[in-house]
Amino acid sequence: PKLQQCVWWCGCVCVTCVYAFVCAYLLICTYICVCNSRKDVITVTPWLAPVVWEGTFHTTLIDAIYKMQNITVATTVFALGKYVQFLKDFLESAEKHYMQGYRVHYYIFTDQPEAVPTVTLGASRSLTTLKIPSSNRWQEITLHRMERLEKLIETQLTNEVDYIFSLDVDTKFYGHWGVETLGDIVAVIHPGYYSTPRDDFPYERRSESQAYIPYGKGDFYYGGAVIGGRVEKVHKLAKTCRMQLDVDKANSIEAAWQEESHLNKYFLYNKPTKILSPEYLWQDTKYITPDIKIIRFSQVIKNYAKVRPNP
Numbered sequence: 033p034k035l036q037q038c039v040w041w042c043g044c045v046c047v048t049c050v051y052a053f054v055c056a057y058l059l060i061c062t063y064i065c066v067c068n069s070r071k072d073v074i075t076v077t078p079w080l081a082p083v084v085w086e087g088t089f090h091t092t093l094i095d096a097i098y099k100m101q102n103i104t105v106a107t108t109v110f111a112l113g114k115y116v117q118f119l120k121d122f123l124e125s126a127e128k129h130y131m132q133g134y135r136v137h138y139y140i141f142t143d144q145p146e147a148v149p150t151v152t153l154g155a156s157r158s159l160t161t162l163k164i165p166s167s168n169r170w171q172e173i174t175l176h177r178m179e180r181l182e183k184l185i186e187t188q189l190t191n192e193v194d195y196i197f198s199l200d201v202d203t204k205f206y207g208h209w210g211v212e213t214l215g216d217i218v219a220v221i222h223p224g225y226y227s228t229p230r231d232d233f234p235y236e237r238r239s240e241s242q243a244y245i246p247y248g249k250g251d252f253y254y255g256g257a258v259i260g261g262r263v264e265k266v267h268k269l270a271k272t273c274r275m276q277l278d279v280d281k282a283n284s285i286e287a288a289w290q291e292e293s294h295l296n297k298y299f300l301y302n303k304p305t306k307i308l309s310p311e312y313l314w315q316d317t318k319y320i321t322p323d324i325k326i327i328r329f330s331q332v333i334k335n336y337a338k339v340r341p342n343p
């Protein structure tokens with residue numbers, strides 16, 4: 033009874049105390065810090081960009097911020113040649129997990145509009161199919177994504193949408209992907225290299241290429257399968273990479289990992305303002321390490337020889 037009385041009196045003192053709001057504020061701060069604690073992974077870069085991991089953000093709180101802004105998120109995917117087979121799973125899983133509750137406009141670039149599956153879309157979600165020619169080299173297909181992205185933003189998206197994501201189609205969503213991913217210019221850490229020493233990153237190492245990154249330089253190895261951000265920032269990225277790709281083409285050099293190499297070069301000098309952890313780009317074939325608490329988006333298993341037009 034003595035202890036109960038003591039707690040009761042302390043409670044009364046706290047409620048009436050002039051410092052009660054200070055205590056409450058400190059309690060909330062402690063709560064937020066505990067919620068945000070991930071000591072096992074990097075959660076902020078040296079240039080102060082957050083790295084988004086499970087356990088570092090509060091979904092309800094972030095939703096409350098973005099819901100007031102009435103945003104539209106354009107989402108582009110390329111499905112050329114045999115890659116049209118990936119569209120169904122991509123779209124169906126996106127409708128379950130991707131930007132739920134927000135206005136999303138998918139733009140599907142394909143050479144076979146008739147092969148785009150009919151997927152029931154949620155409220156405020158729409159899809160536009162854009163017919164483009166395919167190529168008999170897969171490298172050409174990935175290389176041209178920057179140019180298409182640049183032109184799409186110029187002709188249709190400026191003043192129409194707020195954010196854009198360009199995503200690989202040979203993928204599936206397995207978990208929540210929401211507005212915590214939004215930022216000015218957003219990159220994803222490639223799942224194959226998140227614990228690789230910098231000098232082993234597969235950057236382009238030939239100085240003749242515009243994508244050249246010397247040894248000793250670089251922050252992360254970013255995946256080409258996810259590029260995002262505000263439309264005007266993504267436009268600048270796509271345009272710059274397209275121009276660099278043009279220079280390489282004129283010099284008959286193709287970077288080690290095509291547009292992904294140019295993307296990594298761009299991000300070296302134009303740092304991403306938000307970085308997504310490999311939870312946002314995993315590979316179905318990959319062994320899951322203890323720091324990966326959830327897989328949100330992942331590359332599906334594919335037989336390269338069967339789906340690509342050339343080896």
Ligand SMILES: CC(=O)N[C@H]1[C@@H](OP(=O)(O)OP(=O)(O)OC[C@H]2O[C@@H](n3ccc(=O)[nH]c3=O)[C@H](O)[C@@H]2O)O[C@H](CO)[C@H](O)[C@@H]1O
Nearest residue numbers: 110111112113115170174200201202255256257289290292
């Ligand atoms: C995980 C990751 O970051 N993946 C990147 C990686 O290999 P990937 O093996 O992921 O490349 P990929 O074969 O998936 O090609 C990238 C994308 O191009 C499209 N596509 C490709 C071939 C084709 O015949 N039809 C077609 O539509 C499709 O949208 C596909 O998702 O390196 C590529 C370099 O060029 C891209 O940067 C990919 O984004």
Ligand SMILES: [Mn+2]
Nearest residue numbers: 200202257331
């Ligand atoms: Mn892919």
